[in-house]
Amino acid sequence: MIINSQFDSGNIIVKSADTPQDIRLEIRPDNQSEFLQWFHFRVSNVAGVSLKMTIENAGDAAYVDGWPGYKARASYDRETWFMVDTSFDGQNLIIEHGCESDTVWFAYFAPFSMDRHFDLVAWAGQSPIAKNVVLGKTLDGQDLDMIVIDRQDENSVAAEKKLNCWLIARQHPGESMAEWWMEGVLNTLLDESHPITNELLEQCRFYIVPNMNPDGSYRGHLRTNAAGANLNREWANPTMENSPEVYLVRQKMHEMGVDFHMDVHGDEAIPHNFIAGYEAINGLDPDHQALFDKFEQHLATSTPEFQAEAGYPKAQPNSSDMKKCTDYTAGTFKCLAMTLEMPFKDHDNNHDPVLGWSPVRCGGLAQDCLASLLSMLPDIKAYKAKISG
Ligand SMILES: [Zn+2]
Incomplete structure (x- = not known):
């Protein structure tokens, strides 16, 4: 043995x-x-x-x-x-x-290897509507990959009117379900015959970082990068010395803008899929909060793989923690933003006694999330018009 x-x-x-x-x-x-x-x-x-x-x-x-x-x-x-x-x-x-x-x-959960990550990025890059971008290097010298999906054709809105939608995963590298979710996103968005894809791509440009923490992933970490930094506590003041992964992505967000953002995670304890929002950000506009509530309700009513009851306790108003990604993006860009949590256990609302919560179901939930985004586009645009005066 x-x-x-x-x-x-x-x-x-x-x-x-x-x-x-x-x-x-x-x-x-x-x-x-x-x-x-x-x-x-x-x-x-x-x-x-x-x-x-x-x-x-x-x-x-x-x-x-x-x-x-x-x-x-x-x-x-x-x-x-x-x-x-x-x-x-x-x-x-x-x-x-x-x-x-x-x-x-x-x-601990179905692994998503760096080799599989490279396969995913290389495959995506072969699509005529996708572009591979390396944002920079990590502390261990690995590449930090981003995939940009942007289709321009006669049905698309003008480039400057497209919504910039950011999807990032695996700030916490042991939460491998987050990259299985990303595989589902890419399979959907790069399948132009998919019923929701066409309309999404007419109105949105996607910036996708399928693995925020390649060093932690390769090293077999639960939660930190090579220097022991918890990336989801680095958003207020990231540095190239301690958290280049966040520094580089945040810089690109400021360059391109953010109209929608999902940060994808796994939760060790709670046996449900759920999202956490930005109710804590300082001076929260009720119309901004309404975007989150509507997205959550849409997702909960459209699939048995999601629910809106179990999750983290709500934070106190005006207790913003800009070190965390969702508070940072929602607070800075006034956009619909969220942390998606998937379970290591099973999604108790819809048990699978053999596999539990699994890679295939992560991919299915990703499709459901994109369908909810599609349903929210009029609201996102209306709120953007309101705050830009
Ligand atoms: Zn996490």
Whole structure:
């Protein structure tokens, strides 16, 4: 039996593995930080073997509430990730599985590798309406990719009237569901026969950053970049030394403008899809808030994969936190902005007992979100006209 995590997004420390029924593991914290929760490793030479693996530092994880009701994901082919028996005793996370193949892969959630990211970006770049832009380099020297989708034809509104729609994902690299969501976005927007795509592309230009944190993704981090920075606390004062990912994207937002923004995440504890908004921003205009409420209601009524009851508690009015992306973009650009959270557990409103919340469903929710954006375009334009006087 061999346990290994020496690969893209791998994370596990083997404390001891004397027998398959007593494997002792720990999750390695993010570099220069104490955040830990993401794990990803393979166990080999185990066909027909029953494994019992104990992650001994699960009780020290960033979100201990993430463990009750959670089930680890496993895969034989690295395509289909299914849930396996998992329990939590307050400190140890215990994963048990009878292996049906020589090698089994285990992860906190279906991984989205940097290789798959490159495949996605390269594929998107072949579309005549998409353009690949590298915004700059990360601290580990990786490229920060953006995809611009902008179609100009006889039905399109004039270039200067197009709405600038920003979609960014994986500020927190362990929230791999966010990039599965991005795959769904690109599959939809680059399929010009898709019923919602045509009208969206007539009126909108899309700026898409499918992975805000390539370094954290490759290193197998939960929450931070190579320097230990939590990117979703960097928006007020990003620097090229500490958070070039945010610095570069924020700079481009100011250059191009923002009329709509989604920042896509995963939530460890809450077993629902939900969005969080900008009710805290200082001097909030009720008409601005109404855009968020209407989008949320549209999405909740159009798909069983979304709901508007469970989520984060509402923040106090006038308690804006510009370090966070959604408050920053909503407060700065007066646009409809939101944080989308998807679960590591399952979406309890619509259970899947085998796969739980899964990559395919992330892609489906992305389509639903784009349909809600389409329904909101008249409201977004009306509000933009109001505030520009
Ligand atoms: Zn997050």
